Amino acid sequence: MTLASLALGRPAFAFGRASQLTFALLDAGDAAARQKSWARLGLEIESRTSIKVSSEALIIDPDAAELFDYPLLVCVGQGEAPDWPEQRWKRLAHYVRSGGMIYFDALVPGDQFGERCLERLARQLPSDAATQTTREHVLFRSFYLLKNAVGRGIAENQTPILELDGRMVALGADVDLGGAVLRDEFGAWAFSCDPGGEDQREHAVRFGVNLVMYALCTDYKADQVHIPFLLKRRQ
Amino acid sequence: MQDWRQSLAFEPMMSGTSLWVCALVVICVLFVLWRASGTLNRRQRMTLAGLRFLLGAGLLVTLLGPGIRHERVTSVPGTVLVLVDRSRSMDTKARRAAVSRLVSEASIESLQREFSVLKFSFSRSIEPLELNSLGQAPNGKQTYLLASIEEAAAAVQGSPLAGIVVLTDGVSQERAEDLKGRVRQLDVPLLFLAPNASKSRDLSLSMAGEAPVAFVRNTRTLKVALSGRGVSGMEATIKVQIPGVADQLKRVKLVGDPARVELEIPFKPMRVGRQVIRLSTPVVSGEEDISNNVLLVPMDVVRDRLRVLLVAGAPTWDVRYLRRLLKEDPGVDLVSFFILRTHEDSSSVPEEELSLIPFPERELFEEQLHTFDVVLFVDFNYAPYSVGRYLGHIRRFVEVDGGGFAMVGGERSFFEGQYQDTEIGRLLPVEIASATADLRPFVPLAVAPNHPILSLGQSADVQDQLASLPLLRGRNRLGDPKPGAAVILAHPEHTTTRQQPVLVAAPAGRGRALALAVDSLWRWQLPAAARRQTARPYYRIWHNMLRWLSGDPAFSRLTWDDLPASVGRGASLPVRLSLRGQDWLPQANAVVDLSLRQKGQPERRLQSQTDEAGQVQFDVQDLAPGDWTLKASSSAEGRQVARAEAIVIAGQPSLERRLVGPDHDRLKRLADASDGEVYDWDTTQLSDLAIDKDRKGERIEAMRQEPLWTQPWWILIILTPGFIAIALRRRWQLV
Numbered sequence: 010m011t012l013a014s015l016a017l018g019r020p021a022f023a024f025g026r027a028s029q030l031t032f033a034l035l036d037a038g039d040a041a042a043r044q045k046s047w048a049r050l051g052l053e054i055e056s057r058t059s060i061k062v063s064s065e066a067l068i069i070d071p072d073a074a075e076l077f078d079y080p081l082l083v084c085v086g087q088g089e090a091p092d093w094p095e096q097r098w099k100r101l102a103h104y105v106r107s108g109g110m111i112y113f114d115a116l117v118p119g120d121q122f123g124e125r126c127l128e129r130l131a132r133q134l135p136s137d138a139a140t141q142t143t144r145e146h147v148l149f150r151s152f153y154l155l156k157n158a159v160g161r162g163i164a165e166n167q168t169p170i171l172e173l174d175g176r177m178v179a180l181g182a183d184v185d186l187g188g189a190v191l192r193d194e195f196g197a198w199a200f201s202c203d204p205g206g207e208d209q210r211e212h213a214v215r216f217g218v219n220l221v222m223y224a225l226c227t228d229y230k231a232d233q234v235h236i237p238f239l240l241k242r243r244q
Numbered sequence: 245m246q247d248w249r250q251s252l253a254f255e256p257m258m259s260g261t262s263l264w265v266c267a268l269v270v271i272c273v274l275f276v277l278w279r280a281s282g283t284l285n286r287r288q289r290m291t292l293a294g295l296r297f298l299l300g301a302g303l304l305v306t307l308l309g310p311g312i313r314h315e316r317v318t319s320v321p322g323t324v325l326v327l328v329d330r331s332r333s334m335d336t337k338a339r340r341a342a343v344s345r346l347v348s349e350a351s352i353e354s355l356q357r358e359f360s361v362l363k364f365s366f367s368r369s370i371e372p373l374e375l376n377s378l379g380q381a382p383n384g385k386q387t388y389l390l391a392s393i394e395e396a397a398a399a400v401q402g403s404p405l406a407g408i409v410v411l412t413d414g415v416s417q418e419r420a421e422d423l424k425g426r427v428r429q430l431d432v433p434l435l436f437l438a439p440n441a442s443k444s445r446d447l448s449l450s451m452a453g454e455a456p457v458a459f460v461r462n463t464r465t466l467k468v469a470l471s472g473r474g475v476s477g478m479e480a481t482i483k484v485q486i487p488g489v490a491d492q493l494k495r496v497k498l499v500g501d502p503a504r505v506e507l508e509i510p511f512k513p514m515r516v517g518r519q520v521i522r523l524s525t526p527v528v529s530g531e532e533d534i535s536n537n538v539l540l541v542p543m544d545v546v547r548d549r550l551r552v553l554l555v556a557g558a559p560t561w562d563v564r565y566l567r568r569l570l571k572e573d574p575g576v577d578l579v580s581f582f583i584l585r586t587h588e589d590s591s592s593v594p595e596e597e598l599s600l601i602p603f604p605e606r607e608l609f610e611e612q613l614h615t616f617d618v619v620l621f622v623d624f625n626y627a628p629y630s631v632g633r634y635l636g637h638i639r640r641f642v643e644v645d646g647g648g649f650a651m652v653g654g655e656r657s658f659f660e661g662q663y664q665d666t667e668i669g670r671l672l673p674v675e676i677a678s679a680t681a682d683l684r685p686f687v688p689l690a691v692a693p694n695h696p697i698l699s700l701g702q703s704a705d706v707q708d709q710l711a712s713l714p715l716l717r718g719r720n721r722l723g724d725p726k727p728g729a730a731v732i733l734a735h736p737e738h739t740t741t742r743q744q745p746v747l748v749a750a751p752a753g754r755g756r757a758l759a760l761a762v763d764s765l766w767r768w769q770l771p772a773a774a775r776r777q778t779a780r781p782y783y784r785i786w787h788n789m790l791r792w793l794s795g796d797p798a799f800s801r802l803t804w805d806d807l808p809a810s811v812g813r814g815a816s817l818p819v820r821l822s823l824r825g826q827d828w829l830p831q832a833n834a835v836v837d838l839s840l841r842q843k844g845q846p847e848r849r850l851q852s853q854t855d856e857a858g859q860v861q862f863d864v865q866d867l868a869p870g871d872w873t874l875k876a877s878s879s880a881e882g883r884q885v886a887r888a889e890a891i892v893i894a895g896q897p898s899l900e901r902r903l904v905g906p907d908h909d910r911l912k913r914l915a916d917a918s919d920g921e922v923y924d925w926d927t928t929q930l931s932d933l934a935i936d937k938d939r940k941g942e943r944i945e946a947m948r949q950e951p952l953w954t955q956p957w958w959i960l961i962i963l964t965p966g967f968i969a970i971a972l973r974r975r976w977q978l979v
Binding site for chain 2: 057060150151152153230
């Protein structure tokens, strides 16, 4: 090591936003209600993992040219799937086939919004794409060891997903992950987490971390070299 | 002795077609007459028909021109074929001496007193034999014994074969299929003159099957055979020398005469490329041929899968798409490690609630490093993980073991990762600029558009292809390329005086190193899909980089052009090489060094200059037998910039010499099937052979033909049935 480099010390992270993870929320009507949630979740992820997250979450038009610049999209809403034209769903299907991933979530725990969106998107994909997670799914061990999807609510059943070539390309959780990490303007939690309270909120954050880890690492944790270790840990 | 011999012969008066027409006319006439005689009683009708048939047949026979042939014949002696085996297995002192003694001018003249003698030499096929050529060493690479005998027999015309004399050791590579049938078809005794089996001693190592294609780090089995003659009961030792493995000694007992023992030798090659396994067995006293006591087996070791170690400093989109590419490639065996949490990150959660494992730096960079072909550092900083002590291992892995190493950009790579003045910094093909990253998006400049890494699978101009792809977002700043390095991509501000490389590659010792100073190559994947473009350029450039890193010969600047795998004893070895420059165009007027090494032999060094086509040629003479390692290299500014390595085997005995003779069993089977015999050539002369003198031929000295149809009696006999028919018709008052 040279004296010059010692004097400089460790260089500051230099690539900035270009190399960071940016949450992009699909504009389906309710994105603004959870925009700050995902920025907040980004802070949690950055403090807990080596992932660098942009401090702002973006709302993006589903027809925007830059949609494909964001490999992870979040879509929140309630009730039925957005009444988008067929061409828009086809574009989203092309997006996931090309390597992108979409997380659909509900504004209200237990709402079927995510599932409806998956059903709508699945029409543009191979018939065997629709499936659901199992307890052993990599999503639940990509960073933390979890049992199911957690947010403001808890998924009672396994979560519906879309898979292509063994890769999860879309997930409909309906647990309001964003709501669990949202704070009001005074810094207090905006919503309570039921029935688990603060412990559940912590698990919601962990689920958010795992979700992002999966988007970035896919089935990395399923690699054979990790299996003996993970099996030992679960005993 | 001369005599006249008579025989019936025909000389037709007209052509075959005309004869057939005549026969048809006769048959038609007979048929019409038969139909016309329907009013007669049965006896009369049958009698007339018979007489008319005899008349018609007689006329037709007359048209065939019958005659008596008178021949004056003379008896001639039978033919004896003398065949001499001129294959390499006959190239021993004793065998050459025996052949010269047996097939002398005097012995052939003696044979010619009673027979017509034709002489041939044979190995794969026959050739006329000149006795004075017997002084030269036999050099036929293969022997086809029975096929050669059949070919010689077919060459004989006129005189019957009285016998076929074959001087051979019986060593033959042809399969004995339908042996008896083929020999009987010859209808002549086969008389073999062969060495005395009890006096021959020989040990020979040979392959017992094809040399297997070996996969690196996979155990394969080499099947070899030790054959012996005159060594029954002996316990032989075989020394096995495999590159990179301690020498092994194997002991086998030879039982029977001839004896043959097959051995299976497992081996696990650790390096890709051609290697030579050497097997040898000591020479026993009185051994006829010692050249076949050594067997060199060239083994082409290939990869079953490219083993890639991917180490990433953090999960990023660049790593995510690269890992997906590698995982989806069936030709890649990927082990990846991502740093998911650093020491600086919050760690309040109990470990048992995490799926994290400690970074196994010692296992990866000390114990298992040699099992990989390529190591990729993607946005990885070594300092926080105690990896600094292993950076030298990675450099040795590349420079000594021939591995490939690439550093991919990011906020933890190059200057940002503090790699300057480290072992990795010295390994990289480019200087690391002491400057922080440039965040401006850019279209890379194709500095070496002909470089195979930039073969992006489309016909368009490379620069146009790059311009059509999404912008790359930022870069680590690199300095000047090191001598011999090829700048493949650069920043648009790149000039020859102020270099701004982005993708640089160079050989490093036995291996290769590559620097890619961006972390946004993934944008050629998903963002490219937004424009309905395929991700082909992304896949192609990564596959090309991996091929280059793994030492794919097609990605080498210096390549062998049709280098033979082996050369015969005493033959010259033509060596041609092609050299490409940093821009991957043929490099003219460059010096290429060639060294040839064999253990126990002085190293040979040659040097030449490439021509306008970037090619250079050497003609290597007088290579001693054995395996020669050829190393070619080209240097620039004192640093090796291109190298190529190959192995050539010189003077290896052919299969012919690895089959221990004499093969009396084969000769006995052939002799028995033909009512012939096998003789010991040490105690037999050509004149002693029991050749049947009664199998003679004959020659017609004179011939004349007397036609019968001109004789009055012949005409009378032929016409008589007609006269009788006319007479009977008158008598029966039918006229």
